[in-house]
Amino acid sequence: MPTLWFILVAFTLVMYVLLDGFDLGAGIIHLVAARTDSERRLNLLAIGPVWDGNEVWLIAGGATIFFTFPLLYASSFSGFYLPLIIVLWLLMVRGVSIELRSHISNPVWFSFWDGMFFLGSSLLAIFYGAALGNVIRGVPLNAQGYFFEALWTDFNPFSANPGILDWYTILIGLLAFVVLLTHGANYIAVKTEGTLNERARRISRAGWLVTIPLAILASIATFYVQPQVYMSFTQRPWGIIFPLIALLGLLGAGFFNLLKRDLPALLSSGTFLLGMLSSAAFSLYPIVLPAVNRANSLTINNASASQYGLTVGLIWWSIGIVLAVIYFTITYRRFSGKVTAMSSQGY
């Protein structure tokens, strides 16, 4: 049962990254891809009806960890105290910038929120990447399963007292930034036509080119920083499927971009994200939060909730997620197709 929940939690978080990932990406490319006011409106309109729903996957993921692995939730949220609260502030700035921009018709007002939208989205992408880097690298858990990490200490991932930011986690943060930028550019290319579409496609290509060396570098660094990763792949060789999925996605994203097939390119960048994240989850399992001192690591067994709670939770949770998938299908189908200046009601 804890293994099943490990997979479901990973699924929820992957859904979050795939969905909110492209609207974060839309924010990252907002200033460069969309130059005029009407282009920026279109960029916002492309994510307008869906970004808020995408963000619900984050809340669902957090709450799901909370009731299935209470100790993991308590330990990681209190240990990552500062970066987590900063992420909350960034989510606020970004959410507000999307929704309030249109309410006052003034160029200074527009520019301010455009800047905030870009800044919030970019920093969130980097923070998410760094967070993942921390979870892979490990944290200084004590015997009770708690820790506290400063934002930075000596920037050394092998330190006994590592910070949130070290050269490894910053590397993963940059990778996340570039990958989400590419993913977002692919989404905007799907949703728009004309110059915006062409610029988004060019940005996607640039992002893709930068992704390749960063992804190689990050993969090597991961094996170097966290020996558990190598062990997982040697003990369970079938797991090689996950990096292969990532590779397939990466190749597809570049290939379809050259063919100007925007939707397959978007699905490919999504596949790449899926492959990378599931590789990370696979290589950590059964650990959910590695400790600097290995004996203190949180695993699916010592962090999970009771059998009864996990079982009843599975019943209603599954119903809820099926409903969510139905709503999302309705929404995305209703709002499928390109956004045009005609339809810019709302933004």
Added chain:
Amino acid sequence: MHMDTSTIFSRIQFAFTAAYHYLFPQFTMGLALLLVILKILYLVRKDERYNSAVHFWGKIFAITFIMGVVTGIPMEFQFGTNWALFSSYAGNIIAQTLAMEGAFAFFLESAFLGLFLFGEQAFGQKWHLFSAIMVWLGTWASGFFIIASSAWMQHPVGYTVANGRLDMSNLGAVITNPWILPQYSHTMSGAVITGAFMMSGLGAFYLLTKRNIGHGRMFVTLGVIVGLLASIFQLYPSGDLEGQQVTRYQPTKLAAMEGLFHTESGAGIVIIGQPNTNTGTIDNPIIVPNVLSFLTYRRWEAVVKGLDDFPADQRPDTIDMTYYSYHIMVGLGTIFLAIMGLAALLLWRRRLFSTRWMLWVLMLATPFPFIANTAGWYTTELGRQPWVAFGLLRTVHGSSPILSTGNVLFTLLGFAGMYLLLGLLYVMLVVFEALRGPTAHTAEVEKPEESEDLGLIGENA
């Protein structure tokens, strides 16, 4: 039971961010219902002005909703950041209802709000009404799951204790916690009061400034009718149910909120007065004898337990604040009933739109439901102290173990600054929309009508 500063700052931060957050959902939950009513009126009466009212309030709803979303996410996360020991102790139970909110309410709301705000032209009126109803149900479902979580902290059920933490033993018991129904009905009608006062208040402003007169009458009429019904329901039965429940399960909270220092038979109710915790008396009291006994036990001579009946470490640690929160809430609730009763009487006599002083009262009353709802939450949560899970885990034992005071104060100050800016922005934008008015949302030009009779709602009467 010494409480360290880190825990105190965590309490302040949670109380501040929760109270601030709840300013927005109480308005959206009330307004969602009013939007459904306006949309139905439009479809039944085919009068464009109802639909422009839907667009107008829909815009205000959207701004308020987004404020609720961005200030709500921190609530979900602060259990872990600041209350880690409580989270690992009770997470298996309390987080099930929190996660249900995400699974059953948030997905619903976000999906249909998108359709409601963006989809009218493309998908037609039936979809628009349907999405309005789904948004309303979503916001109210969200309220239910939060109340269920809060109710469990007030009155824990459905658990077993194992290895120093709680395991869930009965999900049904958690969802049907007897604490939920009184608290939920009281909270929801409180939200409707907020929505109704906002609507009637803005309508009164339009009538007083002689613009958007047709809409002004519509808003005042709808606001007063809904506001009166909700104000009555707020006092009875929901408020009465809450009183009974506190009497039964949390006598310490009852004693603190009523300022009852000593056990009495035939206890009186304190209308006005300042609790003096040094002497255990009420200063400058105005007390109606025997009423508290009657309200709690339905007998004029019943014995009501005072604070002196409980050991000091079982009493709420902020008796004065609990007392004031409760008295502000009840006092305002009574005033709301009087205002809406009087306004409804004038509406019925067809004199409301020309009775300027009443319109002034309606307009100036607008902020007070926010205060009353906030005070209500302070009553229930401060009165729960010194427990985080009533009778099971003390608040001092629930905070995060290695969190330093400096870090909590940093984020508390950050939240304060951020929320100040958000609040200013919000007020600015709502005022801006209100000044632009509902007619900006239709092509029609409004004809000011000078004759008194017809609010739009009364037109067919």
